[in-house]
Amino acid sequence: MKGLLTEIRNCTVCKPFLPLGANPIISASPKSKIILASQAPGRIAHEKSIAWDDPSGRRLREWLDVDEELFYNADNFAILPLGFCFPGKSKTGDLPPRPECAPLWHQQVVEKFDENPLYILIGNHAQSYYLQDKLTLTKRIQNFESYLPNYFVLPHPSPVNHFWINKNKWFLTDVIPHLQLEIKRRLQL
Numbered sequence: 712m713k714g715l716l717t718e719i720r721n722c723t724v725c726k727p728f729l730p731l732g733a734n735p736i737i738s739a740s741p742k743s744k745i746i747l748a749s750q751a752p753g754r755i756a757h758e759k760s761i762a763w764d765d766p767s768g769r770r771l772r773e774w775l776d777v778d779e780e781l782f783y784n785a786d787n788f789a790i791l792p793l794g795f796c797f798p799g800k801s802k803t804g805d806l807p808p809r810p811e812c813a814p815l816w817h818q819q820v821v822e823k824f825d826e827n828p829l830y831i832l833i834g835n836h837a838q839s840y841y842l843q844d845k846l847t848l849t850k851r852i853q854n855f856e857s858y859l860p861n862y863f864v865l866p867h868p869s870p871v872n873h874f875w876i877n878k879n880k881w882f883l884t885d886v887i888p889h890l891q892l893e894i895k896r897r898l899q900l
């Protein structure tokens with residue numbers, strides 16, 4: 712795994728398309744028990760070279776019911792976005808992850824995990840890539856139990872998704888308790 716992570720961190724395959732240059736953000740260990748597959752680092756993550764150290768990350772840790780120490784231990788959580796570099800912004804938000812990234816790297820990383828980890832698929836990009844279905848994000852999350860034990864589907868915890876979370880109140884009352892139980896089981900807490 713170590714050699715592969717070094718190779719990824721030196722990757723510049725789509726540098727011409729990255730407005731702030733390549734800065735691949737990934738964290739993983741052969742012992743990772745839970746894989747956080749999301750879209751791509753935002754600008755703050757790019758600048759700090761740390762994923763999820765922002766309001767989205769704080770909310771994600773609340774949902775998972777873990778502290779930073781547990782969260783940033785790669786033996787617990789691998790951070791494996793669909794694109795490892797900040798892709799830039801459009802008028803409506805961050806651009807989608809670079810399409811070169813996941814097909815090039817994900818399978819190579821996945822093959823290094825010792826056990827079958829739980830994949831937490833955060834947001835539509837990660838869900839469409841891994842599940843290969845045409846369902847809406849809301850439908851998938853309503854049917855979250857059908858993806859277990861391999862996948863747990865979540866909306867992106869970004870503050871811009873407040874509207875979705877307020878509209879779908881069942882998510883916090885019915886889905887998050889299952890998520891927290893699954894995390895405790897996987898991490899043996």
Ligand code: SF4
Binds near residue numbers: 723725733812
């Ligand atoms: S987004 Fe992925 S493929 Fe593109 S330069 Fe970064 S690490 Fe390489």
